[in-house]
Amino acid sequence: MFMEKQRGIWIDRHKAMIVDPTLNQKEFTQISSPLTSQTSDSISQSRFGDQYLNPEKKLQAKRKQLLKDYYNNVIESLENDSELYIFGPAEAKTELHKAIYKSCKRFRNITLHPSDNLTENQIVAKVKEFFKN
Numbered sequence: 001m002f003m004e005k006q007r008g009i010w011i012d013r014h015k016a017m018i019v020d021p022t023l024n025q026k027e028f029t030q031i032s033s034p035l036t037s038q039t040s041d042s043i044s045q046s047r048f049g050d051q052y053l054n055p056e057k058k059l060q061a062k063r064k065q066l067l068k069d070y071y072n073n074v075i076e077s078l079e080n081d082s083e084l085y086i087f088g089p090a091e092a093k094t095e096l097h098k099a100i101y102k103s104c105k106r107f108r109n110i111t112l113h114p115s116d117n118l119t120e121n122q123i124v125a126k127v128k129e130f131f132k133n
Contacts, residue, residue, distance in 0.1 A: 005082040008127025011092045016074045019127040026124045029077060033070045071099035083108050085130045087115040
């Protein structure tokens with residue numbers, strides 16, 4: 001009998017929790033984002049000769065690369081041909097969805113839903129409820 005690969009992913013820009021709904025225990029895989037307050041704080045401008053250097057562009061590029069690496073780590077932890085349920089607050093779920101389409105991995109079905117911040121138990125319960133047959 002073919003067992004469908006299903007994964008629920010609760011994600012924000014700081015962590016992702018990947019849940020296998022077939023497991024009886026409340027187990028999940030957590031992937032932490034490399035973003036820290038250090039990468040999101042702005043640095044004051046500095047003067048170089050008659051020019052001012054604004055590190056904001058460099059900081060944005062670094063932040064963008066860190067997010068790209070984070071989403072790629074989440075994608076790499078998933079199996080091809082899985083059915084995905086992606087939920088979470090803000091824009092991280094849609095950013096992950098875009099990264100999935102740019103990746104070489106292919107998934108059978110992807111569902112996106114908005115969600116508030118949830119406890120680990122609530123996340124596991126929501127994934128199990130979504131994939132309930």
